[in-house]
Amino acid sequence: MAEPVxxxxxxxxxxxxxxxxxxxxxxxxxxxxxxxxxxGRIEVNGKVVTELGTRVDPAIDQVSVDGVAVQLDTAKRYYVLNKPTGVVSSMKDEQGRPDLRRFTDELDDRVYNVGRLDAETSGLLLLTNDGELAHVLAHPSFGVEKTYIAKVRGRVTPQTLQRLKQGVELDDGPIRADRAKLLQAQGDARHSIVELTLHSGRNRIVRRMLKEVGHPVVELVRRQFGPLHLGTLRSGQLRELTKAERGALLTIARQAEAARGTAGAKED
Incomplete structure (x- = not known):
């Protein structure tokens, strides 16, 4: 990491x-x-700077204010999309299915999705032209936390929620939810509404977990991705991240990079 200029x-x-x-x-x-x-509220490359004449290189240096990372490259763009069902998480689907271009074609910047949601799952998808950030957030070792709301078949019991938190064994290995709760105010006699939070990025992991405990998913939506929340964004709508959201996202990404760097140094 570069030293302050x-x-x-x-x-x-x-x-x-x-x-x-x-x-x-x-x-x-x-x-x-x-x-x-x-x-003393500004840090450059992890060190507090107080000199009024301090200079930085936006292409190299990392700056934070009050501990929150700042994106110095003003060409970088970050968007949240509420992806509808029936749309694949791709900028060009080889099978001709509806893809993300219908939402991004009118943007001035060429952006890409960070991670994926399967076609039957709706909800929060991050789009950006920041390749470095996308790489960190999509890397399995980063483990960004995601929260889903699932409508499932059958009545989910407290024992089932506990099993999800303790972990279940799937074909590709064990997995457990960080948090799981039943949304009692919703659902009908034949279904339950479950909120599930986990940090795994494995394919269709929420659907497979719930099927394993006997409650196949009927509908699934991702409400949260790291510090980003879907909020009141309607299906098919796209919006730019706020300054606070950008800062929160960049901060946790940089912390993850630093943690991986420290771990790598210890292994060496």
């Missing part, structure tokens, strides 16, 4: 004043950012 004259396309970079990233005005610097 010392206050020198910037080369073309290289280091720039921190105030200018953070202002362009939408953090605050340059005057306010100067106050942040003096107050």
């Amino acid at each position: 010392t206050p020198t004259e910037p080369a073309a396309g290289g280091p720039q004043r921190l105030q200018k970079v953070l202002s362009a990233a939408g953090v605050a005005s340059r005057r306010v950012i100067e106050d942040y610097l003096v107050q």
Whole structure:
């Protein structure tokens, strides 16, 4: 990881004043950012900086304000899509099925989905042109937490929820839910509504877990992906992440990278 750049004259396309970079990233005005610097609220590559003349290279350096990561590259875009059922999680489906292009063709930026939802599952899908972030979030070792709401056949009991949390054995190995609860206010005599949170990225994992405990899924929606929530976004709608959402997503991604780097150093 690069060390903070010392206050020198910037080369073309290289280091720039921190105030200018953070202002362009939408953090605050340059005057306010100067106050942040003096107050010790800004870190560059993990180190607090207080020099008003600090310069950073947006292409190399990592900056955070109050512990929240800031994306310095203003060309990076992040969107949340409420994917409808019947749409495959691909930018071009070779079988001619409805794909994600119907939602992204009008965007100025070319974006890609982070992870997948099967065609029968609706809900939150992250789209971005930030390849580095997408790689971290999609990597199995990262294990971003995801929350699903499932309508299942049969009446789910507390014992079944406990079994899901303790773990079940599937063809590709054991799996357990981080959290599982029954949404008592919903459902009918023949069905139950279950909220399931887990960090596995294995294919169709929620459907397979619930089938294993005797409750096949009728409908499934992903409501949360890491710090991102579906909220009131309607099916088929797309919106850009807020500044706070971008910061939260980048922060946990950088923390995961740092943790993997530390683990790798210990193994060496």
